[in-house]
Amino acid sequence: MATARTASPATMIGVNKPTNGHFKGQTKPTGQQSGLHGTSQLPSAPIIRSSIPQSSGGIKFGDDWKKCLELPQKDNRVKTSDVTSTKGNEFEDYCLKRELLMGIFEMGWEKPSPIQEESIPIALSGRDILARAKNGTGKSGAYLIPLLERIDLKKDHIQAIVMVPTRELALQVSQISIQISKHLGGVKVMATTGGTNLRDDIMRLDEIVHVVIATPGRILDLIKKGVAKVNKAQIMVMDEADKLLSQDFVILIEDIISFLPKDRQILLYSATFPISVQKFMNKHLKKPYEINLMEELTLKGITQYYAYVTEKQKVHCLNTLFSRLQINQSIIFCNSTQRVELLAKKITQLGYSCFYIHAKMMQEYRNRVFHDFRNGLCRNLVCTDLFTRGIDIQAVNVVINFDFPKSAETYLHRIGRSGRFGHLGLAINLITSDDRYNLKSIEDQLVTDIKPIPGSIDKSLYVAEYHSVDPDDDDVYSHRTCEI
Structure with a gap:
């Protein structure tokens, strides 16, 4: 039976060799930590505890069985x-x-x-x-x-x-x-x-x-x-x-x-x-x-932007996004397994904790990365399209297409990793000159509008229960460009 290992990766300072898909770097005091007190583990929802047997055998007829439940904290986030x-x-x-x-x-x-x-x-x-x-x-x-x-x-x-x-x-x-x-x-x-x-x-x-x-x-x-x-x-x-x-x-x-x-x-x-x-x-x-329940191939609640860059500017752009966005957890997509590992290493060199996952890894390691990321042990995950199908991690509020996909279907499934169960999410696409025709084609097929990235992004578009915009959060993307 397939099982996920629960062991946590050892924290490594600076740049180290990857441990089974786990890259971890010294954490910077950046926008990624806003509201999370700079910890490497995301906060989990508190549980309302009550004494209850593991089966319902202890509940008798006429009892108010709902009072005996171990309920998670009520989710009050905005839903679409x-x-x-x-x-x-x-x-x-x-x-x-x-x-x-x-x-x-x-x-x-x-x-x-x-x-x-x-x-x-x-x-x-x-x-x-x-x-x-x-x-x-x-x-x-x-x-x-x-x-x-x-x-x-x-x-x-x-x-x-x-x-x-x-x-x-x-x-x-x-x-x-x-x-x-x-x-x-x-x-x-x-x-x-x-x-x-x-x-x-x-x-x-x-x-x-x-x-x-x-x-x-x-x-x-x-x-x-x-x-x-x-x-x-x-x-x-x-x-x-x-x-x-x-x-x-x-x-x-x-x-x-x-x-x-x-x-x-x-x-x-x-x-x-x-x-x-x-x-x-x-x-x-x-x-x-x-x-x-889908008359159109659209994703409500997902705000979509693109940044028009050269291939050499991509890592710099990603670094800027990391430093300025309020990321709870992010998934970053590449188009090949080789680029996944290279990018994960680069992110670690920039000082951010990062896991990676792709189909060529041993299953035991894939299980561990998936389990640990889902449990909030790391904010950023770099992956291939292996991770586009049905994976439900509610803490993910930002998806970044480091490499832009070629098909509308792949794009739809990728950005659908954020905004789970009607919550809000943000999708940012790094577009080179080679991607501009794919961008137009995907917009047409999905009947959607992927806008150029603005000088500042309203946090209420992708951050749960965020009620005001930081007045200092202007000129977020120093190298952003205009329309293609």
Whole structure:
């Protein structure tokens, strides 16, 4: 079973050799530390503690079970209409098990988002779903809640499979599954991905497993070896379905489906639906219920700017952004693994703490970087497009395209790493003369306006609960230029 290591990287002063994707430098007193007291670890939300058993066995009929919950601090940040324009439903309206409701509320999910309102009752009915919704609006909960509700603990076989395109997303989804099912009293969730020990997965599947979250190659290997028996699995979810049905995975997905029972339920979720999804739907889904909460490929709440620079000016521009922006956490995208490591090293030389991650790293190290960055041990992460699919780190409020992407789809998924669950975010693109045609093309395709970077950026556009603009925050970008 794929697991994330919890060991923290040792703090290194100055420039050191990278430790498994962890670059750390001496921290500067910059804009990145505003409101964080100069610490290297981000503050975590305080927990409202109360005595509660790990299962609901200690709650008797008639008790006010909500009083016993361990609730996270209420999130009062501004949210966009992507998550606030609901019908007013409550999670209790769906007749879910009390134990599942306990896990949902302890995740901090107070009310269903629009995609959850549309999806949960249909998924509970057993009908196939084709759902399209913006990144970061609660798609994971939209399929995990009905999936876990339908798990029968009296049956000791695999009942549901969740397919995802990346190992990091598999770990994230499995962690969410375990958290919201912790009071259900015995739901067994397993994550299995490539790059991990196959023998460990085989041994795990020799025990009871109800839900498998997997990347296509690894689960197909386990199925063909006769270890993962999916002939009784009633539900198959495809998260980031457009990627799973691309040329990289579609043959594997078709092969996996051939092992499932004919009366299985298939749920497809994504932000973009190319023609490959339509073909798959026509072939494998039975009268699917279609949900479309994205009439346009736009991201509300994400303010987008570009800085027109030469290749040699990029690092200087990044240094200026770091020193002046109020960054909680940032993700910086490069177009190659080599540039990821070089940039991470350069950022460290500039005096900022930095992690990096890319597909050529050993899985054990990728797990550690992902886990540590998600837990706030570092503010900046440099990565390739490995990190564009479904990764949900709510503390990320700034995304920087150090290298501008070539496709609108990639751009959409990249900048969607900020502004999670309707919160505000900032996307800054470093544009060279070679990128200007791609910039115009992406603006046209997404029907959006990426503006030249201004002399100062209103912090209320991307900083949670920021109520005023620093009057001294002018002339932020000394080398900014005008229109292309």
